[in-house]
Amino acid sequence: xxxxxxxxxxxxxxxxxxxxxxxxxxxxxxxxxxxxxxxxxxxxxxxxxxxxxxxxxxxxxxxxxxxxxxxxxxxxxxxxxxxxxxxxxxxxxxxxxxxxxxxxxxxxxxxxxxxxxxxxxxxxxxxxxxxxxxxxxxxxxxxxxxxxxxxxxxxxxxxxxxxxxxxxxxxxxxxxxxxxxxxxxxxxxxxxxxxxxxxxxxxxxxxxxxxxxxxxxxxxxxxxxxxxxxxxxxxxxxxxxxxxxxxxxxxxxxxxxxxxxxxxxxxxxxxxxxxxxxxxxxxxxxxxxxxxxxxxxxxxxxxxxxxxxxxxxxxxxxxxxxxxxxxxxxxxxxxxxxxxxxxxxxxxxxxxxxxxxxx
Amino acid sequence: xxxxxxxxxxxxxxxxxxxxxxxxxxxxxxxxxxxxxxxxxxxxxxxxxxxxxxxxxxxxxxxxxxxxxxxxxxxxxxxxxxxxxxxxxxxxxxxxxxxxxxxxxxxxxxxxxxxxxxxxxxxxxxxxxxxxxxxxxxxxxxxxxxxxxxxxxxxxxxxxxxxxxxxxxxxxxxxxxxxxxxxxxxxxxxxxxxxxxxxxxxxxxxxxxxxxxxxxxxxxxxxxxxxxxxxxxxxxxxxxxxxxxxxxxxxxxxxxxxxxxxxxxxxxxxxxxxxxxxxxxxxxxxxxxxxxxxxxxxxxxxxxxxxxxxxxxxxxxxxxxxxxxxxxxxxxxxxxxxxxxxxxxxxxxxxxxxxxxxxxxxxxxxxxxxxxxxxxxxxxxxxxxxxxxxxxxxxxxxxxxxxxxxxxxxxxxxxxxxxxxxxxxxxxxxxxxxxxxxxxxxxxxxxxxxxxxxxxxxxxxxxxxxxxxxxxxxxxxxxxxxxxxxxxxxxxxxxxxx
Numbered sequence: 122x123x124x125x126x127x128x129x130x131x132x133x134x135x136x137x138x139x140x141x142x143x144x145x146x147x148x149x150x151x152x153x154x155x156x157x158x159x160x161x162x163x164x165x166x167x168x169x170x171x172x173x174x175x176x177x178x179x180x181x182x183x184x185x186x187x188x189x190x191x192x193x194x195x196x197x198x199x200x201x202x203x204x205x206x207x208x209x210x211x212x213x214x215x216x217x218x219x220x221x222x223x224x225x226x227x228x229x230x231x232x233x234x235x236x237x238x239x240x241x242x243x244x245x246x247x248x249x250x251x252x253x254x255x256x257x258x259x260x261x262x263x264x265x266x267x268x269x270x271x272x273x274x275x276x277x278x279x280x281x282x283x284x285x286x287x288x289x290x291x292x293x294x295x296x297x298x299x300x301x302x303x304x305x306x307x308x309x310x311x312x313x314x315x316x317x318x319x320x321x322x323x324x325x326x327x328x329x330x331x332x333x334x335x336x337x338x339x340x341x342x343x344x345x346x347x348x349x350x351x352x353x354x355x356x357x358x359x360x361x362x363x364x365x366x367x368x369x370x371x372x373x374x375x376x377x378x379x380x381x382x383x384x385x386x387x388x389x390x391x392x393x394x395x396x397x398x399x400x401x402x403x404x405x406x407x408x409x410x411x412x413x414x415x416x417x418x419x420x421x422x423x424x425x426x427x428x429x430x431x432x433x434x435x436x437x438x439x440x441x442x443x444x445x446x447x448x449x450x451x452x453x454x455x456x457x458x459x460x461x462x463x464x465x466x467x468x469x470x471x472x473x474x475x476x477x478x479x480x
Numbered sequence: 481x482x483x484x485x486x487x488x489x490x491x492x493x494x495x496x497x498x499x500x501x502x503x504x505x506x507x508x509x510x511x512x513x514x515x516x517x518x519x520x521x522x523x524x525x526x527x528x529x530x531x532x533x534x535x536x537x538x539x540x541x542x543x544x545x546x547x548x549x550x551x552x553x554x555x556x557x558x559x560x561x562x563x564x565x566x567x568x569x570x571x572x573x574x575x576x577x578x579x580x581x582x583x584x585x586x587x588x589x590x591x592x593x594x595x596x597x598x599x600x601x602x603x604x605x606x607x608x609x610x611x612x613x614x615x616x617x618x619x620x621x622x623x624x625x626x627x628x629x630x631x632x633x634x635x636x637x638x639x640x641x642x643x644x645x646x647x648x649x650x651x652x653x654x655x656x657x658x659x660x661x662x663x664x665x666x667x668x669x670x671x672x673x674x675x676x677x678x679x680x681x682x683x684x685x686x687x688x689x690x691x692x693x694x695x696x697x698x699x700x701x702x703x704x705x706x707x708x709x710x711x712x713x714x715x716x717x718x719x720x721x722x723x724x725x726x727x728x729x730x731x732x733x734x735x736x737x738x739x740x741x742x743x744x745x746x747x748x749x750x751x752x753x754x755x756x757x758x759x760x761x762x763x764x765x766x767x768x769x770x771x772x773x774x775x776x777x778x779x780x781x782x783x784x785x786x787x788x789x790x791x792x793x794x795x796x797x798x799x800x801x802x803x804x805x806x807x808x809x810x811x812x813x814x815x816x817x818x819x820x821x822x823x824x825x826x827x828x829x830x831x832x833x834x835x836x837x838x839x840x841x842x843x844x845x846x847x848x849x850x851x852x853x854x855x856x857x858x859x860x861x862x863x864x865x866x867x868x869x870x871x872x873x874x875x876x877x878x879x880x881x882x883x884x885x886x887x888x889x890x891x892x893x894x895x896x897x898x899x900x901x902x903x904x905x906x907x908x909x910x911x912x913x914x915x916x917x918x919x920x921x922x923x924x925x926x927x928x929x930x931x932x933x934x935x936x937x938x939x940x941x942x943x944x945x946x947x948x949x950x951x952x953x954x955x956x957x958x959x960x961x962x963x964x965x966x967x968x969x970x971x972x973x974x975x976x977x978x
Contacts, residue, residue: 235919236804244916251927258934265933265943273929386807393922400926 128329132337134264135328138405139318139341141267143173144348145402146223147314149230149395151349152356152371154310157303159365160292163350163357165307169315170346174339177318179464181335184325186471192322193416199470206417213413215456216406217429221436222450223406224248227399228437230370235389242438248396249430255404256411256426260324263404270397277391278348281355283378288358315349316457317402318342322464323409519606522586523549529593536596543570546607556599558618565616566601577603581612594672621646627729629896632768639729644674644748650731651678655738659683663693667710670702674748675710683741685974688757691939692743707750716936721904723897724937726755726762733767741975757938759972761957764788766894769960778959784892785958791889792906792928794882795832796913796921802828804917816878823873829914835875835883836910838865840903843887937972944972 130138155162187195193212197205228241228248236244255266299307321338328334356371359378368374376388384390407429414425523538530536535555541548550566569576584591584602586609596602599617604610624646627639640647648662663677675696679689695714704710708727715724728734729751734744737755745754764784769777801808802817809817824831842861846854870877890902905928912920935942944953953971955961969975 231919236917239916244919247916247920247923251923251930254927255930258930262930262934265941266930269929269933383810383813384808385810386805389805389808389918393918396919396922397926 127327129259129261129327130264130324131329132333133268134261135321135334135337136341136344137268137271138264138324139321139338140344141270141398141401142317142320142405143315143342143345143402145317145398146227147316148349148352149370149372151311151314152353152360152365153367153369154314155307155353156362156366157306157310158299159303159362160357161296161298162307162311162365163293163354164296165311166315166346166349166353168308169312169349170343172312173315173318173342173346176461177321177338177342178335179468180319180322181325181338183464183468183471184322185331185334188331189326191324191326191412191416193413195467197416199467199474209413209417212460213410213417213429215453215460216410216413217432218436218449218453219457220403220406220410220429221433222453223399223403224433225437225446225450227395230373230392234373234392245434245437248400249434252400252403252407253426253430255400256407257423260327260408263401263408266404267401270401274394274397277394278351280376280379280387280391281351283380284355284359284375287378288355288360290358292357293354313454313457315345316461317405319457319460320405320409323412518609519547519549519604522609523604525589526551526592529589530596541567541570543574545574546605549604549606550601551596551604552601552616553596553599556597556619557601557616558620561616561618562601565614566603570603577612577614581614584611584613586611624650630729630733630766630894632730632766632771635768635771636730636732638731640731640746640751640753642749642751644676644746647731647746647753648676648678651734651738651744654731654735655680660738665696667696667699668702668704671704673704675707676746677743678738678746679743680738680741683739683969683973683975683977684743685741685976688938688940688974689743692745692756696745704747705749707745707747707752707754710745710747711754716938717934720931720935721901722760722932722935722942723763723895723901724758724935724942726758727752727895727897728755729753730767736767736770740969741973741977757940757972759937759940759944760932760935760942761785761944763895763898764893770963774960774962781958781960784894787889787892788898788902791886791892791902792909793921793925794886794889795836795879795906796909796924798879798882799828799832799910800913800917800921803914808918817876820876820878824876825873829910831875831879832883832910832914835869835879836907838869839883839887940972940974 151166152162155165158165183195184190184192187198190198193205193209196208199205200208224245228245231244232239232241255263318338318341321334325331325334330337352372352375356365356375359375360368360371365371373388373392376391377386379387381387407426410429411426414429415421418425527538533553536551536553539550541550548570550570552562552566566577581603584595586592586604592602592611595613599615599619600613601616603612603614605612621643622641624638624641626637630639631637638650640650652660657680659681661679661681665675665677666672667675677689677692677696692714696710699710699713701709701713711723711725711727712718717724726737734753734755738744742755742757745756764781766780766784769781772780802821806814821828821831826834838861842858842865845861846858849857866880869875870880886906890899890906893899893902908927909921909924912924914920916923932943933941956966956970960966969977
């Protein structure tokens with residue numbers, strides 16, 4: 122990637138980068154995560170959208186104060202070298218684990234549906250090779266890949282048509298049929314599905330029009346939220362409450378309702394096309410992790426990407442017991458929340474520092 | 481007294497005159513000998529220099545002014561031109577030669593030999609040690625004919641030939657605009673090939689032009705025999721299987737691109753013209769789309785564009801459906817396929833590879849065979865081998881249909897290089913489908929998209945319609961809007977005029 126922070130990402134790149142990192146693996150099980158709400162979960166993604174739009178504001182605010190630095194450098198500047206570097210190391214590790222979690226869950230899904238007789242080592246290897254190929258082209262290549270992934274996978278919305286046909290519209294009402302406990306549980310579990318927009322803190326220096334970055338990021342967020350909304354709507358129409366709670370990959374089973382005359386199981390096509398969405402999400406995170414490693418060691422090396430990829434491969438393929446692997450991945454999901462509130466903390470530190478300097 | 485006296489006087493006079501003439505003659509002879517030794521030396525030096533070039537001819541011709549040696553290379557000069565330009569003026573009006581010719585220093589041996597080998601005639605005046613040169617290059621060239629590789633049904637049918645001047649004249653008669661500029665360069669130390677860069681000065685983007693110029697000036701390759709060699713040296717990504725510049729033999733295509741703000745490179749002794757920069761979508765556009773009506777043109781463009789993706793997906797789908805996901809196919813189709821595959825002992829991957837390789841062999845052999853034998857073998861190979869293989873149970877007949885369709889589809893792009901690329905890319909898809917089924921196919925598809933997104937054509941991104949630079953670009957992409965709406969230049973050329 123370029124050593125100088127050339128402005129590479131115009132507004133379409135920003136919109137689709139934000140959109141793609143949000144909409145990837147989480148959506149597959151979104152209705153199941155919100156299942157504590159039962160049928161009233163249809164409007165929930167809109168609430169998530171509001172929360173996302175509010176929480177992205179501190180991120181963009183703190184980044185616009187340090188126009189040419191990504192979050193790793195801002196950490197070092199605001200919190201001092203050693204604390205900043207240790208936080209950065211923590212972020213890099215968290216991203217690596219998060220990537221391993223995404224890839225492992227997607228590959229397990231592929232193994233159960235599309236490739237039942239295959240061991241996963243070699244498909245994971247090829248997937249990671251392709252991922253490094255995308256990331257080696259730089260953030261612009263990642264952004265353009267996200268745009269292409271969006272346009273290639275959008276026709277899959279057509280597959281939802283049969284679910285609407287076969288479902289019951291009456292499931293949608295009544296709308297607010299839950300209590301506070303269920304509400305918070307759904308919020309806690311479901312919000313994980315749309316995490317991803319915090320990656321903007323890492324590619325902010327490359328954006329051309331930084332003043333309007335908030336507006337463009339909002340467009341990206343709301344495109345994802347709209348797609349999630351359609352997903353929950355259709356799954357509420359199609360499934361019963363018991364199914365919502367117990368089927369883990371609800372979106373996939375929605376595809377199973379499809380009937381073409383010349384193809385039987387379109388969920389296989391759906392799940393293999395999903396690779397584009399997984400790739401676009403993972404590419405964003407891998408690129409940020411690479412930048413983190415670059416800033417930790419204060420020099421840019423080509424093999425940083427390969428280093429992170431090898432660690433991911435090891436975590437995915439290693440024969441650790443399934444339970445502990447699951448716990449590890451769940452932990453990394455929840456740490457993602459920490460990254461959401463981090464910019465608020467940083468903004469407070471920044472304001473305090475400014476006051477100190479002024480005094 | 482009268483006659484004898486005069487006679488004697490005459491004789492005396494004559495003797496005097498003769499003796500004085502003799503002196504003069506001796507003096508002139510001496511100076512002539514002096515000059516002639518120098519001239520002879522020069523001619524001998526030149527003969528030694530061109531000793532092994534048997535087609536260099538030295539002719540000594542006495543003229544009214546002095547003895548002239550005419551030196552020329554008979555393989556590059558035609559007899560009638562020599563008569564008209566050299567021998568007739570030498571005999572009759574010598575001033576014409578002096579007016580038209582260029583003076584060369586006799587000491588510049590390298591300059592002299594380079595002029596000889598580029599088809600110029602040298603005239604050496606012995607008396608005055610003067611060396612003149614006249615351009616008489618008139619080697620035989622091919623006449624302007626139809627194109628075989630890029631033919632269209634309607635529209636002009638002429639194509640470029642191997643002569644640089646003919647090609648440039650074919651373009652200049654279509655764009656009669658004083659802003660059409662032509663820059664010439666000589667490249668290649670061993671071949672000294674001439675190339676010409678054409679562009680329209682008030683439309684082209686000068687940054688692109690500068691980039692092209694600097695690339696051509698910086699390459700250091702000894703010999704060029706075709707413009708494809710130059711193309712591969714100035715490409716941005718020489719390792720990619722995709723061509724990044726447009727190559728064409730049609731003058732109407734070249735003039736269309738020139739008017740759109742691109743640059744065109746011609747090479748002497750090369751039939752193709754190189755157009756840069758270009759985009760992925762333009763590899764599927766033929767100039768005939770602008771001669772057809774917009775509905776036909778849109779239909780054909782969509783066919784070509786989606787045909788490219790179909791041709792790389794059909795046979796891999798067959799492999800992945802039969803090997804990994806038989807549940808994808810509906811019951812009757814599955815039954816049909818299994819019936820046709822009932823005698824085949826190989827797994828689908830090997831079956832497909834086997835027949836794809838046979839088709840490659842047929843295609844390649846058919847293009848190398850002499851025309852008289854080629855047709856028979858093609859028919860024999862295609863029909864007999866195909867039918868016999870199916871009967872013998874080596875391949876299934878549904879597969880023959882699929883492979884034949886995909887082979888036909890691969891010839892859709894108007895650029896031959898792109899069809900060759902689709903042949904190569906198809907093998908990657910076949911292998912990945914054979915390894916991981918539909919998952920492998922999507923992996924290969926994602927690889928293809930990423931690879932195309934990383935390509936550059938003279939610095940501009942190759943997959944331009946990912947984000948169209950101008951909204952008007954979409955009016956002339958996969959669907960072509962009526963010509964009255966297509967007045968603006970394409971965004972990729974970043975031209976000065978919009």
